[in-house]
Amino acid sequence: MRIAIIGAGASGMAAAITAAASGRHQVLLFERQARVGRKLLATGNGRCNLSNRQTRLERYHGTSTAFAAPALEAFPPEKVLDFFSTLGLYTVTEADGRVYPYSDQANSVVDVLRFGLNRRNIELHTATEIVSARRDSEGFHLRDQSGTVWDAERLIVACGGAAGTKLGGGLSGYQLLRSLGHHCTKLYPSLVQLRTETELVRAMKGIRANASLRLTLHGSLLAAAKGEVQFTEYGVSGPAVFELSRAAATAEDTVLHLDLLPDCREEELLSSLCIRISRFPGLLAEDLLTGILHNRLGRMVVKACGVGLNTPLPALSWKELTEIVKLCRDFPLRVTGNQGMDGAQVTAGGIVTKEFDPETLQSRIVPGLYAAGEVLDIDGDCGGFNLQWAWASGLLAGQLKQTGGK
Ligand SMILES: Cc1cc2nc3c(=O)[nH]c(=O)nc-3n(C[C@H](O)[C@H](O)[C@H](O)COP(=O)(O)OP(=O)(O)OC[C@H]3O[C@@H](n4cnc5c(N)ncnc54)[C@H](O)[C@@H]3O)c2cc1C
Numbered sequence: 001m002r003i004a005i006i007g008a009g010a011s012g013m014a015a016a017i018t019a020a021a022s023g024r025h026q027v028l029l030f031e032r033q034a035r036v037g038r039k040l041l042a043t044g045n046g047r048c049n050l051s052n053r054q055t056r057l058e059r060y061h062g063t064s065t066a067f068a069a070p071a072l073e074a075f076p077p078e079k080v081l082d083f084f085s086t087l088g089l090y091t092v093t094e095a096d097g098r099v100y101p102y103s104d105q106a107n108s109v110v111d112v113l114r115f116g117l118n119r120r121n122i123e124l125h126t127a128t129e130i131v132s133a134r135r136d137s138e139g140f141h142l143r144d145q146s147g148t149v150w151d152a153e154r155l156i157v158a159c160g161g162a163a164g165t166k167l168g169g170g171l172s173g174y175q176l177l178r179s180l181g182h183h184c185t186k187l188y189p190s191l192v193q194l195r196t197e198t199e200l201v202r203a204m205k206g207i208r209a210n211a212s213l214r215l216t217l218h219g220s221l222l223a224a225a226k227g228e229v230q231f232t233e234y235g236v237s238g239p240a241v242f243e244l245s246r247a248a249a250t251a252e253d254t255v256l257h258l259d260l261l262p263d264c265r266e267e268e269l270l271s272s273l274c275i276r277i278s279r280f281p282g283l284l285a286e287d288l289l290t291g292i293l294h295n296r297l298g299r300m301v302v303k304a305c306g307v308g309l310n311t312p313l314p315a316l317s318w319k320e321l322t323e324i325v326k327l328c329r330d331f332p333l334r335v336t337g338n339q340g341m342d343g344a345q346v347t348a349g350g351i352v353t354k355e356f357d358p359e360t361l362q363s364r365i366v367p368g369l370y371a372a373g374e375v376l377d378i379d380g381d382c383g384g385f386n387l388q389w390a391w392a393s394g395l396l397a398g399q400l401k402q403t404g405g406k
Contacts, residue, residue, distance in 0.1 A: 003400065004028045004142055004152035006130045006176065008036035008117075009168070010387055011373030011394030012158030014083070017116040018398025019156070025400075027122045028150060030142070032129035032168070036117070037110035039160065039167040043387065048106035050084070051077045051391070052384035054097035059385045061246060062378040063185060067353040068389060071361065075392035083395060087112035098384050133157075133176045135366055154368045156397050161347030161374035162187055169341060173375035174351060181365045183352045189344030190246040191382050196235035196256060196333040200300050204231035207294050208238065212262035215244045215335075216255050223247040226262060236333070242382045246348050249338050258331040260293055260301070270325050277313045285311040288324065301327050346386050350377035360401040361393060372397040 003019050005012050008031035016029045040048060052059070055077050060068050075083075077099065081091055089112045090102035101108040117124055125144075132143045139153040159173025174184045208230050215223045227240035236256065248254050261269060273288060280287075286309035289298030299309060305323045307316065341347070353376055355364050363369040372393035380386040 001025045001154060001400075002028065002139075002152040003154045003156065004030065004140060004150060005156040005158055006030050006133075006142070007158040007160055007173065007373075008124065008126070009039055009158065009160050009373065010037070010390035011160075011397070012156070013037065013113045013117060014391045014394030015156050015158055015370075015372055015398035016122055017083075017087075017113070018395050019400060020119050020122045023121060025121065028152060029117065029122060029124045030128045030130050030144070030150075031124070031126045032145075032172070034127050036124070036126065037113060039164055039169070040110050040113075040387075041106045042164070042167050043106055044100065044384075046106050047100050047104050048109045049098050049100055049384040049387070050091070050109055051080050051099040051388045052097045053077050053093055053099060055385060055388050059381045059383070060378055060389065061190075061348060061380070062350070062353065062376075064353055065378065067356075067358045067376075068378045068393075070358045071392040071396045072389070075395045077388060080388060080391045080395070083391070084109075084112065087116045096383070129172070130176065133180055135180060135369070139368065154370070154400055156370040156372060156400075157375060158372045158394060158397070159375050161350060161379075162341045163189060163191075163344035163347045163374070165342045169347070173371075177351050177371060177375065180363075180369060182355050182363065182371075185349040185352060185377050187341075187350065188246070188249045188348040189338055189341050190249060190348040190379050191242045191345035191386075192245045192249060193232060193237035193339040193343050194235045194241055194245060194248055194256065194335050195337040195339065196335055198234060200304055201231055201235060201333065202233050204296055204300055205233045207231045207297055209258075209260060209294060209297060210262070211240065212259040213240050213244055214257040214259075215247055216257065217251050217253060222251060222254060229258065234339070235336070239382060242345070245338060245344075246379070248335050250348065254335045256333045256335055258333065259329050260297065260331060261328050264328075266325050266329060269328060270322065273321060273325065277316065281312070281314045283313050285309055285313060285316060288313060288316070289328070293328070301331065304331070345382070346379045347374055348379045350379075351375055353377050357403040360399075360403050361397040362401070362403045364403070370397040370400070
């Protein structure tokens, strides 16, 4: 059988290697970029966090996360790592379950996948963008950007999502599947940097802090996270911010509350500030939080309370002091947006999953059509969960199982 796979990213390559393994099929793999796995090279800051041993359904989001269960059960991290091991990849698992290549280089992952694609029954066509797909009684007919038509009896769409635009993210997969009769939910960027009011934050650019974060909407808690926050000229970034970003991107008028001293009790902080004032009465307010927070962060908190940085410490009122302590524990930043699909690592939303059989990933609308990876309405948390989904769904789709059958 001729199998066409659109997209040589994570899920497409996993699907191609699986589909070709029996030797019974001829696999045509199309990639619009000049080389395969370009996005993969950028993952995990160039280290590729390829899976997470603590994969559970709760780490996934979408209209129906249960849709992801059969693929993740058929190909849990252990099975995915077996697949990579047969390709010759050594991996290492960190304490939090994140899996990386032993070399610490994302290109090792892409390299072994390239080895896996190097078989007589896989035809790889790079720099070939599939611009349209049609199905008739004879099968699928794909047209590329040069007008060439490619025929196949089965089609796997593994075009990825809209996130990471500069690395190959785009709308192509959604458009192709829609043209074949499928539907798409609204798309949002996720695992993305947040834009906030910048008046005070801009001067913090480049600072990293360990903080607890809460995201609220009209006072109600939407999401919480703890970890590193990076201040940028437009707002905030970093792993803890990424964790909240899906909730922030899908709602409006949210407020991010930063607890800059999450492991410290307010009374303790207040008493150390009182000691500082009595011991060093010659200091100014700009140094009130020196030694406690990053200097620039400390000055931001003092300024945010409306206290002049040149105010002598003994001139601070009790009200100002308690307000400063309160702001250290709850610094509110109004979220004004996010860095969009360009800055996002994953797309929230996608092709409606109830139109596919979760046991096979075959379309319920178009016989012989399969989809895998980010193009579907499933996205994961930060930590290797998105690639885990891409491999698991790619490996399942590549088995080309018939719904309700073999
Ligand atoms: C900067 C960044 C860092 C990330 N880090 C991590 C991480 O460490 N861990 C993790 O789990 N996830 C990470 N992700 C998310 C992860 O990379 C994606 O979720 C995953 O790659 C999705 O796999 P996919 O196969 O669905 O799509 P992709 O890997 O994006 O592959 C889709 C491929 O299809 C090609 N394509 C699209 N349309 C067409 C067409 N019409 N014709 C031909 N080819 C086409 C694209 O060029 C692309 O190569 C990161 C994402 C980004 C952007």
